[in-house]
Amino acid sequence: MRGFVARRIVALVPLLLLVSLIIFAFVLLLGGNPARELAGGLNAPEARVQDISAELHLDEPFFERYGRWLGDAVQGDLGESLFSGREVTGEIQNRFPVTLSVAIGAIVVALLIGVPLGIVAGTRPGSVVDRVITFGSSLGIAIPDFFIATALVVLLAVENDVLPAIGYVDFAESPLEWAEKLLMPWIALGIALAATLARQVRGSVIDVMSQEYVRTARATGLRERRVIGKHALKNALTPAVTILGLQIGYLLGGTIIIEYIFSLPGLGTYLIIEGFGRTDLPVIQGGVLVIATVFLLVNLVVDIVYGVLNPKVRAT
Numbered sequence: 475m476r477g478f479v480a481r482r483i484v485a486l487v488p489l490l491l492l493v494s495l496i497i498f499a500f501v502l503l504l505g506g507n508p509a510r511e512l513a514g515g516l517n518a519p520e521a522r523v524q525d526i527s528a529e530l531h532l533d534e535p536f537f538e539r540y541g542r543w544l545g546d547a548v549q550g551d552l553g554e555s556l557f558s559g560r561e562v563t564g565e566i567q568n569r570f571p572v573t574l575s576v577a578i579g580a581i582v583v584a585l586l587i588g589v590p591l592g593i594v595a596g597t598r599p600g601s602v603v604d605r606v607i608t609f610g611s612s613l614g615i616a617i618p619d620f621f622i623a624t625a626l627v628v629l630l631a632v633e634n635d636v637l638p639a640i641g642y643v644d645f646a647e648s649p650l651e652w653a654e655k656l657l658m659p660w661i662a663l664g665i666a667l668a669a670t671l672a673r674q675v676r677g678s679v680i681d682v683m684s685q686e687y688v689r690t691a692r693a694t695g696l697r698e699r700r701v702i703g704k705h706a707l708k709n710a711l712t713p714a715v716t717i718l719g720l721q722i723g724y725l726l727g728g729t730i731i732i733e734y735i736f737s738l739p740g741l742g743t744y745l746i747i748e749g750f751g752r753t754d755l756p757v758i759q760g761g762v763l764v765i766a767t768v769f770l771l772v773n774l775v776v777d778i779v780y781g782v783l784n785p786k787v788r789a790t
Contacts, residue, residue: 552760583664588671596679614669719776
């Protein structure tokens with residue numbers, strides 16, 4: 475097992491380097507000249523633009539700039555915002571807990587909805603219940619989360635005043651208000667993940683229920699509930715672990731639009747307003763790098779968990 479974990483960690487290092495290179499290069503392709511904007515815009519004196527470019531090292535060769543940026547990033551220094559002057563690392567540290575709260579809450583919602591529905595549908599294939607759940611999961615996957623978020627705001631905040639539409643309260647200040655502010659974002663993001671989980675669990679349960687060991691367990695006289703709970707679910711839920719792990723990474727990126735809709739002070743809002751909105755390169759590079767790194771780390775954890783659940787994987 476230790477060798478399996480070590481191989482996965484070693485394989486992660488070059489992948490992180492490649493991702494960092496892609497992020498650094500892609501951001502430069504977005505266009506715009508921060509130096510010119512800082513100098514005063516289109517009518518700024520060219521000499522002033524060149525001076526600012528030199529101060530920000532924008533006139534240096536690509537790989538020299540990348541090496542300096544990567545060296546600082548490894549030490550936890552993601553630079554400073556070109557416009558506000560605040561450290562990007564500090565801003566991300568303050569905002570990432572909000573994004574993480576949204577993502578974790580969406581996962582909880584997805585687990586509470588998707589897993590039970592998948593089990594019910596998988597144990598009754600072809601029934602009316604199965605067809606309804608399958609149709610509902612297809613609908614949940616097809617509808618964009620921003621549309622669900624907008625519909626929730628209209629129904630629960632504008633028309634009925636059940637939940638607050640915007641804002642954020644820190645958990646330490648008031649856990650109840652914290653949950654109340656995040657409930658709609660949790661539901662908006664959790665529905666699509668719940669639909670994906672339901673379909674995956676359904677398919678796995680149907681496959682496992684036809685296996686010989688399940689038939690043997692039934693032949694011994696065990697109750698159907700015990701057969702499902704003790705013998706079938708462990709293997710049926712194993713593929714769902716992979717799906718869930720991948721979706722966690724996507725959720726961190728998917729919160730960007732949701733945070734903007736609900737005015738949450740998370741990493742997504744920071745990237746949209748401070749980063750892309752003003753072409754602030756350090757903000758964009760730092761924020762995207764953090765999201766990509768967390769995504770890769772989550773995949774590493776999923777690989778390890780999958781190896782624990784399925785010994786065959788450890789040989790790969």
